[in-house]
Amino acid sequence: MPRNLDLLLTVAWENNSVVLIDQTKLPNKLVYVKCKDYREVAEAIKKLVVRGAPAIGVTAAFGLALAAQQSKAKTLPELMTDLDTAFKVLRATRPTAVNLFWALERVMGRAKKAKTLQEAKKAVFDEALKMSDEDINANRQMGANGAKLFRDGDIVLTHCNAGSLATVAYGTALGVIRAARESGKRLSVIATETRPVMQGSRLTAFELQHDGIDVSLIPDTAVGHMMARGAIRRVIVGADRVLRTGHVFNKIGTYQVAILANKHKIPFYVAAPLSTFDFESNPEDVVIEERSVDEVVRVGKKRVAPKGVRVFNPAFDMTPPELITGIITERGVLTPPFEKNLKALLG
Ligand SMILES: CSC[C@@H](O)[C@@H](O)C(=O)COP(=O)(O)O
Numbered sequence: 102m103p104r105n106l107d108l109l110l111t112v113a114w115e116n117n118s119v120v121l122i123d124q125t126k127l128p129n130k131l132v133y134v135k136c137k138d139y140r141e142v143a144e145a146i147k148k149l150v151v152r153g154a155p156a157i158g159v160t161a162a163f164g165l166a167l168a169a170q171q172s173k174a175k176t177l178p179e180l181m182t183d184l185d186t187a188f189k190v191l192r193a194t195r196p197t198a199v200n201l202f203w204a205l206e207r208v209m210g211r212a213k214k215a216k217t218l219q220e221a222k223k224a225v226f227d228e229a230l231k232m233s234d235e236d237i238n239a240n241r242q243m244g245a246n247g248a249k250l251f252r253d254g255d256i257v258l259t260h261c262n263a264g265s266l267a268t269v270a271y272g273t274a275l276g277v278i279r280a281a282r283e284s285g286k287r288l289s290v291i292a293t294e295t296r297p298v299m300q301g302s303r304l305t306a307f308e309l310q311h312d313g314i315d316v317s318l319i320p321d322t323a324v325g326h327m328m329a330r331g332a333i334r335r336v337i338v339g340a341d342r343v344l345r346t347g348h349v350f351n352k353i354g355t356y357q358v359a360i361l362a363n364k365h366k367i368p369f370y371v372a373a374p375l376s377t378f379d380f381e382s383n384p385e386d387v388v389i390e391e392r393s394v395d396e397v398v399r400v401g402k403k404r405v406a407p408k409g410v411r412v413f414n415p416a417f418d419m420t421p422p423e424l425i426t427g428i429i430t431e432r433g434v435l436t437p438p439f440e441k442n443l444k445a446l447l448g
Contacts, residue, residue, distance in 0.1 A: 109265040109308060112151060112160045114230060117170060119163040121151045124266060128307035139168040139187040146194040146201075149298065153267020154341045154377050155236050158200030161191045162229035165208045169225040177218045184212055184225070196388040197350055197417045198341040199379045204232060232376075233269050239374040239431040240271040244280025247337070247372055247429035251281040251288060255334045258291045258324065261352035262304035263339025263372065273339040273372040275308065277429060282314060289315040291333060295352060296321055297396040297414065324358055328365040336362045337429075340373040347422030347439025348384050349373075353415055359424035368426040375430055378443075390416040 113120045119136040125148065126132050134150055136142045142164035145151050151160045168187030174180035188205055195201060211228040215221035251257065257278060261267075264275030271279065281288055290309055295301035302318055309316035319327060327333050336358060342350040349355070349371050362369040379387075392414045398406035406412070428435040435442050 109311065110270050111153075111156050111266050112163065112233070112269055114163055114166070114226075114233070117167075119160060119167060121145055121160065122266065123150050124152060124304060125150055127266075127303050136164075136167065138171065139164040140190060142167060143190050143194050146191070152300070153262060153264075154198035154200040154339070155240075155268040155273065155374060156266070157195065157198050158204035158376060159229070159233045159236055159269050161194070161201050162204040162208050162232050164191045165205065165212075166226045166229040169212070169222045172222075174218065177215065177221055180218050180221055181212065184209065184221075195390055197390045198377075200341075200376050203376050207232070236269040236374070236376070237271055239376070240268055240273060240276040241280070242431035243273060243372050243374065243429050244271065244276040244283075246431070246434055247277030247370065248281040248284050248286070250368070250370060250427065250429070250434065251277070251286055251335060253286045254288075255281075255286070256289045256291060256332060257335045257337055258293070258327070258333045258358070259305060259336070260293045260301065260321075260338050260355050260358050261295045262300040262308065263337075264305060264308045266304050266308055267339060272308075273374065273377075273429075274337040274370075275305070277337055277370075277372050278314065279312070287315075289317070291317050291319055291327065293319060293321045293324060293354065293358070295354065298392075298416075300352065321354055321357075325361045328361050328367060333362075333365075333367055335368050335370065337370045337372060340371050340377050340428075341417055342382075342387060343371065343373050343378045343428060344382060344384065344387075345378070345380050345440050345443055346384075347425060347428065347435070347437065347443075349420045349422075349425060349428070350387055350389075350417050351420065353418050356418040356420045356424075359420045363424050369424060370427050370429060371420075371425055372429040375432065378430075384419055387419070389418070392416045 172183040264272035394412040
């Protein structure tokens, strides 16, 4: 994996380990962590060393590859038992991003087709590697599909981080912005801070600056003001889960941004690969991750809220389809009515 500043490769397989950019250290330090065991991979997902739906999915798939590699099983059923243990540990790391479950089930499905122990070990690794390549290709394709929706000179608001750092590389929402720039359009980005974990200020601002893309940072609370002043032309965000109905689950605060965009007649786009689609669930089935109160009562290391105060800290929210102008996928751009047009898109 190249350790230089030209390419942000968020997750990679290197010398029988999973190598991750440690996103908890950004933007102050660009450092990598090496996981040699699937339990370390699970911890890295839990602690947000790696985060963002597509990146979580591919990392978990590599976690299963580590489990296969390390297994001392002498028979195929013994290997499948070891893989199932790792599957359960990895599956329990975070509840909302559907890519995690999609990736783990896809790799297990591939392993279950194997006839021998060696074949199963190889299948798990090959599938994880394939998913990593597919993620980059899907992002590039989404970029090509979405770039057409942006005009030269657009000022684009994004929330959270749906960039290289949330995928294997290139990004979903930020991938579309990259592609629009590569096609010659001059775009400026407005990134929200994205409290309480600050994926906007720590990650999006870092990533766009790193790539020389014009970026300004605003507090989450400034979105309405900026829109009312005409300072924002488009919104684009990523997603952790898109339902067949077009309901989009994404970082907490996305719903507020969508309501404000609707009020100010600003197009609101979501960029998500098909690996982020959940064709089965209804809105009420989706578990919204509730994270530690510490994220809310502290700013950095300093406590800013009184001891004993009740805190709610949901990490995601749901934006209903009527607030969404289009969902950019690698197969094309979905417009309302989403359920009908999704069927047509998938053929
Ligand atoms: C391309 S990633 C899209 C989403 O995963 C992203 O917007 C997001 O909500 C990430 O949340 P996080 O809690 O940082 O994993």
